[in-house]
Amino acid sequence: MEMILEARDAGEWAYRGEGAANLVLSYTGSYPPFVGKVLRVRKITENGAEYDNGLSGLSKHECLLWDELISAPSREMAEHLYVKNVMRPLLGSDYVESGVRVLVGKGFLESVESNILSKRPSWRVNDAKTNTECVSALLLPDLSHFPGSGSPSSKSYLTRETFEDVLKCVIQSDNGNRTTKFLDLVAETVFRSRLLDRLLKAQMLDTLDIEGAIHAYYNVVSQSCKVCSKFREVEEKLSERYSHIHSDPYSKSLKIVKDYLTAATAKDLSTMISFRPTENRDMESLDDTVVLKSTRQSFQYKASFLDLDRKPLTKMEYYYELDQKIVRAYSQISKVKDNPGKSCEN
Template sequence: MIKEKSVLIEMRSYTCPTGFILVIPFVEGKSQGLKLRQCWSVMELILEERDASDWTYRGEGAANLVLAYAGSAPAFIGKVIRIQKVPRNGANYENRDTVLSEHECLLWKDYGTIITSPTKEIAELLYVQCVMTPLLGSDYIDAGVQVPVSKEFLETVERNVLCQRPGWRVNDSKINTCINSVLLMSDHSVFPDGTLKGEACLSIEIKPKCGFLPSSRFIAEENAVKKNVTRFKMHQALKLHQHQISDLSDYDPLDLFSGSRDRVHTAIKALFATPQNNLRVFLNGSLVYGGVGGGTNSSSFVNGEAFEDFIKCFIGADGGSHTRSFVHLVAETVFRLDVLNKLLEVQKLDHIDIEGAIHAYYNVISQPCVVCRSFGEEKQLCRYSSLHSISLNESVKIVKDYLISATAKDCSLMISFRPREDGDLESSCRSIYLESTNQRFEFKAFFIDLDLKPMKKMEYYYELDQQIVKCYTEMLKQNTEL
């Protein structure tokens, strides 16, 4: 239900702390040679039960479920919403859980609007705007806006998408029907104006993961393998052991972040060979290839032959080479973009590794360090004593930087392409030429899933890290014995 106010403003965006005011761009008609002109309309809206049928399942991660708009309201065309989830075996988040904890307020005290947010949803939105956007660049981030929703809307959506969600996701989590707003943002898998015209758009979502090897002196001797083997490769061993994946991926994040054309191409080819949940491809907003949310049975939505047929309408290649040409297009685009350099810089805010940061975490929460208590050797205590003697401000900075880095390690890069006509001179998008098919494509790139990581996850990050290294070293030992 949309109620429009007769107000026009010249600013690019406006967000009311309550989430009840939404700024939506609209494009005035292009005719008789007039140039494209954008204005911004302030609109008041709420999504209610009758609106639920217009939103279709797009995918989900550990914390949020994503729905794409399939209706006809101009304000929502080319948009998606992200809805918060809660564990199925736990209670929904009530108001007491929607604000930051006392220690989280200490972390983000330099960003006053975050810690004074009335809900966690708005705090997360402001985190993207105030923390991640300055680090990664406003050209590659769309923070979105909060839109109020009714409980009936959320309950209806929960029922509507149940059969489309991966079974293991359904068992683990459900929509949080106690929230009063959702995040509305651009659907980066389509070009909104292209959707209206019926133009084809092919998009790829890449989850780069950690692009560097740690060198912290706080890494225990028995975990020294972390300094030589990527976290991604080691985690693959654990996922295979836990039957979360059926095949090991050859993807190496170091290749993707290398700045070498050949190594970037190698990385993209490896992602296409074993996409898991690290690569997904959308045709006009619909998933056609890649992971649908993890699990051994969801590593590929369609097989390679079917994908070849899907993209024939997009890539003008010879028979059997459409996929190869698209992989080349993606790799060349990633190589030419400068966004991965920025992402790597943010990832490297984690400069002492979780094995160091966990000690700063216990400093911040003013509790005895569980990790130190588990060490039996005096030399281990000496290794970390320096961390427990630093100031509170230093500890806060270490934990804050680690959590920002965790966001950068877990986000995705969405790149969308559409064929460009030679006579189209008005487009504001960048373009790239694919020599093998003699085609020029417009493209746009955005980071997505820039979530605010809860401070309490520090303990989980440490435990998972130890589990990953232990599983990988045991696998190496078994292979050696064979």
Template sequence: MLNQIFQVKQMALTLKEEDAADWVYRGEGAVNLVLAYAGSSPSFVCFLIGKVVRIRKAPRNGSQSKSVSVRNSIALTPHERVLWKDVHQLISSSDKEIVGQLYVQHVMKPLLGSNSVDAGMHVLVTREFLELVEKNVSGQRPAWRVEAARVDAHCDFGLLMSDHSLFAYGSQGSSLCLSVEIKPKCGFLPLSRFISEVNAIKRRITRFEMHQTLKLLQGEISQLSEYNPLDLFSGSKERILKAIKGLLTTPQNNFRVFLNGSLILGGLGGVAKNTDVCIAKAFEDELKSIIRADDDLCTNNLSTLVTEALQKSGVLDKLLKVQKLDNIDIEGVIHAYYNITSQQCMVCKELSEEQAKIYTPLHSASLDESLRIVKDYLIATTAKDCSLMLCFRPRNEEDSGSVYDNVYLDSTEQSFDYKVYFIDLDLKRLSKVEDYYELDKKIVNCYRQIIKMDQGRNEETGLKASNAAY
């Protein structure tokens, strides 16, 4: 009954100017800004405590007409309507924002599991609410995010979801809650025969590692990450633990930790600083309130706790299976994309006749086969770019009948309720396929150049050492 009342309340809810002060900055990605409810309004407190709302951002150099409502824009392009023809709910929607929510509900949720995916629900927001939110949170957003995009004041609704850094409002158990957000990235090496010989390094080096090199050269990060996605997805407890420790040392935008919904490690909306001695000490002190361990051992115990929960939940196996829907790599997908859009293949155009022969089977494929290839790739790309939220709370001895799974931490003799959710399961647009192809080229070319430079330096050093010996 309470759930029915809540759904009715959501449908009728409109966030107005006077509500803006009740929503605080939680973080942001490239497309959306996330706000958490921190108010005490008698009208909303029972329904919004433990909730976040995602609101859309707009590029500052965007050309969207101020007079055009987002609700009147085309949700899917004609080619996308063909691509998603088997998902009736998507192609029957005329709204871009609702299409994104329906994609999570009807595409990603069946693949990743209904118990681990929250599709959310749309709520109306007024322009005055959005403009005041923009003003309120600007000082908390990373400067480069502020320069790149603002709150989209022309979008008239947001996506209301449970705050998965907390347990359900009013549920049993400890009032203390620790949550860990991980952006796993791609957990396998591609083996596709459509990967060109010049890019064969993709079969040996992870996309994440190669992208790190490009980000370092572009000044987006100050140090290469110690994290390896292959460790996280390995199924080995030792390697998963190694991956978590790597994320703790270099969290960047791949790892965040919250205590009772407040960030205690990582960055909000951007790349976090590396975990130096001062950050590590402050983090250790925060963990003492929830993990019973001697000094300097709380962080290690957190790593073990996360590892145990990841293994027990099986969520990484589910995620990896969806990621592997991309079984021909973007170097193959781009050809299927040109089949769908009925354009001349710009990739084959730049290849010799002999080089292009490898892609003949793709261009000879039926339209349905091309659609399947591209659709699977876009779904896999969502899975490669999503995040995992693991939430823990100590289970009291007197607790019984908890609806949550639990994990036992031997070293501290503590039992924890835990839950795991996938978040940021955004629909990837068909028009982005060319961008994905160009980015892939850029990442691999950069890494190859670095390898050549390193080899050159090593050869020069060896020659100098040889000459010195004579």
């Protein structure tokens, strides 16, 4: 029988942190399958915008776009399959944890919401709360946890002085120099792991930028292109610039939009790197080990990409409008620089 987390289990999950869409809870109990794990729980805004109605959350056009996700029985599973079937192969299985779905009862989620309320930043509390209508949550490895080490402090913010002091047990250097050497360690790890190469490859799926992809979007949703209509009102040459996209096969438009949205995820993700000092200093040849030459120390590391949420098809128009606002703002600033006597308002 599949396990369901109930209200009585909520006391074993502590607040770790949160982003715009999810809460992260760390496990503090002793049940082996959960030791060294975190639970990612969906949030809901005060106006109910994130309410999960039990459907996949994919529109009919998104079902054509994401054939890897159409088997998902719920929105939660669709998001899980997106990470597993789209982003993980793209960014590398060693650097993306797709996790597993665990069932959660409403009582568990309500108890969690109550237990962690005082730990959350007030502005986050005012913005959103735990989505108690979810039927599952995502169980993931705690990326700050190494086997055999102590599920770490949940303290999120450190001053520069405190951070320097914390590094005393990690970086063998004089006081005042540890932070700099730690940054050298991070840089060496990023270089050795080739994380940025993988990330760039994913981001470069966006070959047309939103100014081109928006035309493919209107093909996908079978609507008259609002951008071309606007261009024709201003200048005919502008409407001709991307007119060839509207003559492309439907399958090509699907690929353009799919690649753009995948790249959008890659442009909005997070990266987490964890370190553990190792006793053996001759381990530089191992794939998960890096050497800080200035202190002659070796470290085992774990690097992962996080926050790989799928971007909905409906955001294409938002991305286009945002891009146009940026262009207009840049143009205004350029005019002011060229004509110092005029203000932006003019």
